[in-house]
Amino acid sequence: MSTLIRTSGLLAALVSCASSVRATTDYLIVGGGTAGLALANRLTEDPRTSVLVLEAGGDGLGNVNISSLALVGAAWGTDIDWKFPTEPLPNGVSRGVVSRGKVLGGSSAINGAVFSRGDRRDFDLWAAAGNPGWATSDVFAASFKSEHFYPPPANWSIDYVGRDHGYDGLIPTSYGNPAPPIQQDMIASVVNYGGSHSKDLAGGHVDGMAWITHSRLPSNQTRATSATAYYFPFSYRKNFKVSLYSQATRIIWKSTGDGNAVAAGVEYVDKSGATHVAKASKVILSGGVWGSPPILERSGVGNKTLLNSLGIKSVVDLPGVGEHMTERPIIPMYFALNTSLPLAAPSPLLMNLESLQETFAEGGDIAKLESLFVKPDNMAEPVFNIHKTLYNERAAWFEGYTLPINQAGQPTIIAWYAGLGRPLSSGSVHINSTDGLAYPLIQYNWWNSEFDVYATAVAAQRIQNITSTPPFSDWISARIAPPASVVTLDDFIAYVPVSAEQGNHPVGSAVMLPRKDGGVVDPNLKVYGTANVYVVDASIIPAEPSGHPQAVVYAIAERAAELFKSRN
Numbered sequence: 001m002s003t004l005i006r007t008s009g010l011l012a013a014l015v016s017c018a019s020s021v022r023a024t025t026d027y028l029i030v031g032g033g034t035a036g037l038a039l040a041n042r043l044t045e046d047p048r049t050s051v052l053v054l055e056a057g058g059d060g061l062g063n064v065n066i067s068s069l070a071l072v073g074a075a076w077g078t079d080i081d082w083k084f085p086t087e088p089l090p091n092g093v094s095r096g097v098v099s100r101g102k103v104l105g106g107s108s109a110i111n112g113a114v115f116s117r118g119d120r121r122d123f124d125l126w127a128a129a130g131n132p133g134w135a136t137s138d139v140f141a142a143s144f145k146s147e148h149f150y151p152p153p154a155n156w157s158i159d160y161v162g163r164d165h166g167y168d169g170l171i172p173t174s175y176g177n178p179a180p181p182i183q184q185d186m187i188a189s190v191v192n193y194g195g196s197h198s199k200d201l202a203g204g205h206v207d208g209m210a211w212i213t214h215s216r217l218p219s220n221q222t223r224a225t226s227a228t229a230y231y232f233p234f235s236y237r238k239n240f241k242v243s244l245y246s247q248a249t250r251i252i253w254k255s256t257g258d259g260n261a262v263a264a265g266v267e268y269v270d271k272s273g274a275t276h277v278a279k280a281s282k283v284i285l286s287g288g289v290w291g292s293p294p295i296l297e298r299s300g301v302g303n304k305t306l307l308n309s310l311g312i313k314s315v316v317d318l319p320g321v322g323e324h325m326t327e328r329p330i331i332p333m334y335f336a337l338n339t340s341l342p343l344a345a346p347s348p349l350l351m352n353l354e355s356l357q358e359t360f361a362e363g364g365d366i367a368k369l370e371s372l373f374v375k376p377d378n379m380a381e382p383v384f385n386i387h388k389t390l391y392n393e394r395a396a397w398f399e400g401y402t403l404p405i406n407q408a409g410q411p412t413i414i415a416w417y418a419g420l421g422r423p424l425s426s427g428s429v430h431i432n433s434t435d436g437l438a439y440p441l442i443q444y445n446w447w448n449s450e451f452d453v454y455a456t457a458v459a460a461q462r463i464q465n466i467t468s469t470p471p472f473s474d475w476i477s478a479r480i481a482p483p484a485s486v487v488t489l490d491d492f493i494a495y496v497p498v499s500a501e502q503g504n505h506p507v508g509s510a511v512m513l514p515r516k517d518g519g520v521v522d523p524n525l526k527v528y529g530t531a532n533v534y535v536v537d538a539s540i541i542p543a544e545p546s547g548h549p550q551a552v553v554y555a556i557a558e559r560a561a562e563l564f565k566s567r568n
């Protein structure tokens, strides 16, 4: 970053006048990430529709850290990771760096590749919160459209439900290896401790422990990204253009009057530091949770007070920009086994989802939990109503997922992460400068809700109890984390805030909600107060789905393509 020329707003405007201006394209998509390339693919199915994608990173071709799922994590901290700094947490612990993909495919190129859709009820509540067209039937149909499911071989001992998957999509989903006995024992211990075994969570009934797919080609076990699935095989399309190493800084307006700002295009900086403008009929921001809100803010769309304090002229006063963001903290629990297992990485993944009521039936004070279930100040009323309804319906809330970690010559470690399906604490992302290339400020605000601390502590203690239950308990030689001193619920309550790691599931920083509720985009994903600016990425998600977000992001892109096509 430091080698790039940093231009002030004024200087950038002058430079852009002097530099080359591209011909107008129909859709300009900022960000060739998970959502951006999926949307670009669907729009360019019509050869009359032209799309230009601006991507800040390169193409990632030949990078084994992307293609090999055995190397998940290797890409973090390398040059295909944005490495956003976070603000210190309220407890004073700095979490350092937030990973996000800076390469074609975006975060789908560096993530854990877990493909899970969430609970059906999540999406009916998106619709009920004021977003017609985003009910379960709409979102699940769009999600099925993105998926090409490869069932596991019959002798792999993996349960699945064929009708709960899509088969005509571009993202291959599959399981890596036959189920090893130890993981079958994990399921047995969950059941023995009073939990349940679900045959598949992909149909949106998400209670119980089940096998989960990854976005992966079964033929050679390589990762599928939005670039490998939605772009590279289609790059021959003349109407599908991608400009690499092109970092968008702000929207250029044609007119800003009458509460209906019209975008002319987008200003961006190339690899040499030169500034350009790309013109378009429609501007679509797909820069991700940390990428899209800063572009709006630098363009004058956001909290007027905040923007004025930075010397930015307000174009649309939209205080929800950058707010309402939730990121799921997770508590890692590591168990050393009595043996080194000959597991190919990544081994099959198990995911365990339970309602809080189910979890609390064993331990924890449900009345206390009830009393802690209060709306945080910065949470929109309709979003809290989503949470409350799901709580009352006993929808899955506690999320655990487990995977074996093999290190050469070491006993296998089983990681079992405890997290909340739907945390109440919410944070923000805002610019701190008019510098188009500066990092934004990321505030997680974890543990602002006491509910989150208490519920996470009970979930973590429950995992402790499940792993102490046969037959899985027989495999464990030692618990590595939390330390042996963490035993009682009070111990876990003290341990949770200081041991949490990022779940890497941030959503909701340019949220789809009615404008009066702090919404940034309407149900057509158009930014309020603008004529032709849209957001299509994880930023629009109103409330954390009870699953991993990438499948939801692909569904959002597929749904957005349907909406754009139906209007043309």
Ligand SMILES: Cc1cc2nc3c(=O)[nH]c(=O)nc-3n(C[C@H](O)[C@H](O)[C@H](O)COP(=O)(O)OP(=O)(O)OC[C@H]3O[C@@H](n4cnc5c(N)ncnc54)[C@H](O)[C@@H]3O)c2cc1C
Residues within 6 Å of the ligand: 030, 031, 032, 033, 034, 035, 036, 054, 055, 056, 057, 099, 100, 101, 102, 103, 104, 105, 106, 107, 108, 110, 111, 112, 113, 114, 115, 116, 246, 247, 248, 249, 286, 287, 288, 289, 291, 292, 295, 504, 505, 506, 536, 537, 538, 539, 548, 549, 550, 551, 553
């Ligand atoms: C480490 C990690 C692990 C994860 N594990 C999982 C998992 O196992 N399962 C799961 O479902 N989800 C997982 N996620 C989350 C999931 O990957 C994301 O929710 C999803 O990919 C987000 O998609 P997106 O389109 O919103 O953003 P991204 O995919 O991040 O795309 C944004 C794109 O925009 C580009 N961009 C940003 N700003 C600009 C700009 N100004 N100009 C030009 N281009 C720009 C970026 O370079 C990037 O390519 C993980 C995420 C991370 C980071």
Ligand SMILES: *[C@@H]1O[C@H](CO)[C@@H](O)[C@H](O)[C@H]1NC(C)=O
Residues within 6 Å of the ligand: 063, 064, 065, 073, 074, 075, 076, 078, 079
């Ligand atoms: C892959 O990851 C490793 C470990 O982080 C890093 O050293 C290496 O440079 C990366 N490779 C590429 C091509 O970026």
Ligand SMILES: *[C@@H]1O[C@H](CO)[C@@H](O)[C@H](O)[C@H]1NC(C)=O
Residues within 6 Å of the ligand: 153, 155, 156, 178
């Ligand atoms: C499953 O069957 C195939 C084909 O007969 C065989 O090669 C493979 O080893 C079997 N796998 C397991 C886990 O039994």
Ligand SMILES: *[C@@H]1O[C@H](CO)[C@@H](O)[C@H](O)[C@H]1NC(C)=O
Residues within 6 Å of the ligand: 067, 217, 219, 220, 222
């Ligand atoms: C894996 O298979 C896909 C599809 O056949 C192919 O495009 C890709 O190059 C292969 N990758 C590797 C690393 O073999």
Ligand SMILES: *[C@@H]1O[C@H](CO)[C@@H](O)[C@H](O)[C@H]1NC(C)=O
Residues within 6 Å of the ligand: 303, 304, 305, 306, 319, 320, 323
């Ligand atoms: C807008 O920004 C100001 C200044 O940072 C802040 O005090 C105020 O709470 C913000 N408004 C909203 C609705 O977030």
Ligand SMILES: *[C@@H]1O[C@H](CO)[C@@H](O)[C@H](O)[C@H]1NC(C)=O
Residues within 6 Å of the ligand: 359, 362, 363, 364, 458, 459, 461, 462, 465
């Ligand atoms: C875990 O087990 C301990 C000891 O039996 C018990 O006190 C506690 O309530 C259990 N907690 C949960 C969440 O199941």
Ligand SMILES: *[C@@H]1O[C@H](CO)[C@@H](O)[C@H](O)[C@H]1NC(C)=O
Residues within 6 Å of the ligand: 432, 441
């Ligand atoms: C935010 O901006 C202020 C004022 O310019 C500066 O002091 C501060 O260091 C910035 N914070 C970050 C995290 O960049």
Ligand SMILES: *[C@@H]1O[C@H](CO)[C@@H](O)[C@H](O)[C@H]1NC(C)=O
Residues within 6 Å of the ligand: 338, 339, 474, 475, 476
């Ligand atoms: C480890 O424990 C499992 C489960 O009890 C058992 O089947 C296995 O034989 C043990 N392995 C070793 C090396 O002790």
